[in-house]
Amino acid sequence: MQLLLIRHAESENNAKPVHARVCDPSITARGRLQADCLGKWMSGLAIDQLITSPFLRTLETTRFVLQHAHTAPRRYPIAVWHDVFENGGCYHGHHEKNFRGAEGLGREAIHSFFRDISDQLPDREPPPLTVDSEIQSDGWWGGRDPESPDQMRARSRSVIERFENTFPQRPSHEPRSLSTDPVVVLIAHADFLREMLSLMLAGTVAMESVGPIPNTSVTSLQWSTTGWKLDSLNSVTHLPPRLVTGHQAMLS
Template sequence: MQLLLIRHAESENNAKPVHARVCDPSITARGRLQADCLGKWMSGLAIDQMITSPFLRTLETTGFVWKHAHTAPRRYPISVWHDVFEHGGCYHGHHEKNFRGAEGLGRKAIHSFFQEISEQFPDLEPPPLTVDSQIQDTGWWGGKDRETPDQMRARSRSVISRFENTFAPDPADKPGQLTTDPVVVLIAHADFLREMLSQMLAEVVAMDSIGPIPNTSVTSLQWCTTGWKLNSLNSVTHLPPRLVTGHQAMLS
């Protein structure tokens, strides 16, 4: 399996001070340009599965990629996973004293979001879309308390296992042999991607020595029977320099 980890395009929260942030922001005008560049670049890839978190900023980034999917070698399915959200979950507030759980987008809202995109291309068959059964109409977060760092670390381990179990190499593969199929894409969030990488590459890379993850940057890994191999880290070659953001500070 080849896994591409991609941070969402610049969100309105990324462009605001902490006290002005909201629970589920859209992407900015610059973020839309970033996502469009990402979509054009990804249109040349033979992708088997694209996975996104249920936050609006990741859905919108995924939507821009979807708009370019008709030029890809094959139209890849999209899945919305309930467990790849940013650290903390969906919540109002900017300080421990005023954190309050938010609902998050519901199942019908997510389906409607992608339906509106498909209606822009009436002559093209949309790629298959699946939404985790854990995401209900009441909202994917459901107003729960803010997630703790320990809970995020445990969730990250579970997500890594989910990737390995869902897209595992053929048991007939020889030990140590790299497997490049399928090609899977995850569009998620900076802090959560860093946590995933810190666990996947614990014996290879010291994450404390690696800087922030830029918006729409692409990290490529390969899974083999001996573990994860890093191919590239935080690539932004699909962006012109003026569109590179999120590389100076870690923002969710």
């Protein structure tokens, strides 16, 4: 498997001070330009599966990927996984003393989001969509308390195992040029991606020396019988310099 880890486009929270942030923001005007550049770049890839978190900012980033597919979006079958959300989950408040759980988008709202994309592309078949059964009508987070750092680390480990169990390994002796590896894309969040990478690359890459993860940056890894191998980290070659954001601070 070739796995592309992509941070969502700039969200309204990324562009605001902490006290002004909301529980589930949209992407900004600049974020839409970033996502547009990402979608154009991804249109040249033969993707087998695209996975996104249920947060609005990742879904909106995914919208541009689908809009730029040169062929019918069946090229990009979509899965919304319940367990690839950002550190803490979906919640109101800006300090642990006033945190309170929010609902997050519900199952029907997510299906409606993708139906709207299909309505905007009437000449194309709608993408096959799978939404995890854990995402119910009352919202994917359901008003729970914020997740702890230890819980996020355990969840990151379980998501890595989910990838490893869902998609096949490439034999380590097989040349990549002859490989039939699936190409899998995950559009998720900075802190969560950082945690995943710290576990995948433990002993080979010191994540504290890597720096922040820019919006729509692309990290490429290979999953083979020898484990995880990093091909490229935080690439933003699809963006003009004026659109590179999130590279000066770690923001969700």
